[in-house]
Amino acid sequence: MRHRGPDQQGTRIVDSDAIRSLEAQVGLGVARLSILDPTPAGDQPMSDPTGRYHLAFNGEIYNFKSVRHELQQEGISFLTSGDTEAVLQACIRWGMQAVPKLSGMFAFAFVDGDTCTGFLARDRFGVKPLVYSHDETGLRFASEIATLRLLVPDCGDIDQTALLQHLRYGYIAHPRTLYRSFRRLAPGHVLEFNGTTICDPRPVFDIVVPVAKEPPQDINAASRWIRRKLASAIIDHRISDVPIGAFLSGGLDSSIIVAELA
Numbered sequence: 392m393r394h395r396g397p398d399q400q401g402t403r404i405v406d407s408d409a410i411r412s413l414e415a416q417v418g419l420g421v422a423r424l425s426i427l428d429p430t431p432a433g434d435q436p437m438s439d440p441t442g443r444y445h446l447a448f449n450g451e452i453y454n455f456k457s458v459r460h461e462l463q464q465e466g467i468s469f470l471t472s473g474d475t476e477a478v479l480q481a482c483i484r485w486g487m488q489a490v491p492k493l494s495g496m497f498a499f500a501f502v503d504g505d506t507c508t509g510f511l512a513r514d515r516f517g518v519k520p521l522v523y524s525h526d527e528t529g530l531r532f533a534s535e536i537a538t539l540r541l542l543v544p545d546c547g548d549i550d551q552t553a554l555l556q557h558l559r560y561g562y563i564a565h566p567r568t569l570y571r572s573f574r575r576l577a578p579g580h581v582l583e584f585n586g587t588t589i590c591d592p593r594p595v596f597d598i599v600v601p602v603a604k605e606p607p608q609d610i611n612a613a614s615r616w617i618r619r620k621l622a623s624a625i626i627d628h629r630i631s632d633v634p635i636g637a638f639l640s641g642g643l644d645s646s647i648i649v650a651e652l653a
Contacts, residue, residue: 392538395449396422398429403436405445407504413586415529417502419447426451427632428473437475439483443505446479449534450497450519453627458492473632487512487581490595494627498576500532510583515596517565517578524573525589532576539573547572566592625651 393400405417421435436447452458455474462480463469469476474495481489482501487510496518502509511532513521523532524543531542540546553567563569565577576582579596582589607613625648629635637652639645 392420392422392534394422395534396424398425399423399434401435403438403445403447405502405504407443407507409505409507409586413507415507415587417504417507419445419500419502421447421449425633426635427455427630428471428475429632430471432471433473433475435475437479439479440470443503444479444483445502445504446475446482446499448475448478448497448499450495450499450514451630452478452493452495452497453630454494456630487583487595490581498534506585508583508585510581511576512581512595513576513578515579515598521576522568522573523576523582526572529587530584530589536568536570536573540570543572546570621647622651 400420400422402418402420405419410417419436423433423435425433427433436445438445452474455477458481459469459477462477462484465484467480467484469480478489478493478497478499479501481492485492490512493514495514496516497514498512498519498521500509500511511521511523513519520534521532522534522536522539523530524539524546525531531539533539533542548571549569550567550571553563553569556563556567557569566574568575576592577594579594579598580592581595582592584590607616629652637645637649639649
């Protein structure tokens with residue numbers, strides 16, 4: 392995974408009485424592209440100070456400061472300035488109910504070592520990929536199928552339905568992948584595990600399109616409303632501790648984004 396995260400790579404073997412009693416093994420690995428808190432304090436996989444909870448996180452949380460503030464109001468202190476610890480502490484405090492509170496693009500794994508429980512989660516629109524395989528030998532997951540194949544060398548037969556979907560439509564519908572034994576976690580879903588028991592994925596997001604309380608009455612008012620919404624979204628997305636840029640296609644949408652960034 393180094394090509395996806397050239398700035399820092401780390402692994403964590405989680406050990407506890409609960410895990411040993413199941414004769415199980417739990418491990419996390421991360422290759423990190425450092426955008427927020429690029430210091431060693433932000434390295435992953437990240438654990439809480441007690442060493443009980445662990446997180447492997449890919450993505451960026453745009454509202455992490457407000458999530459962090461809410462947790463601080465409940466007496467939780469932080470050791471870093473980035474979004475990874477905000478996700479970790481949110482999962483410790485709220486469990487899977489933390490996921491709907493996060494605004495951003497993400498895929499992550501959260502583990503409670505003391506109970507051998509946890510979950511995988513993916514953002515609303517599935518911006519960040521997450522593929523997994525589950526059989527009698529355990530649960531394995533990754534951001535890419537090529538990586539998952541290293542974890543599950545015997546990946547089984549080609550999924551003929553998925554192959555036909557790819558040839559006919561140009562994509563494969565969730566949750567299928569090209570391999571019958573591999574699945575993609577659908578956008579806005581979580582996959583919970585408890586010891587050696589794996590639950591079926593379930594949604595934790597409802598995408599609701601809000602209706603303006605006072606709809607714009609003319610084209611000029613509507614244009615101002617859209618511009619405010621665009622500016623607000625772009626401000627949220629440009630949070631970074633390193634220089635950022637934009638890929639320009641030269642079209643209307645990317646030009647608007649760069650103009651707002653400027």
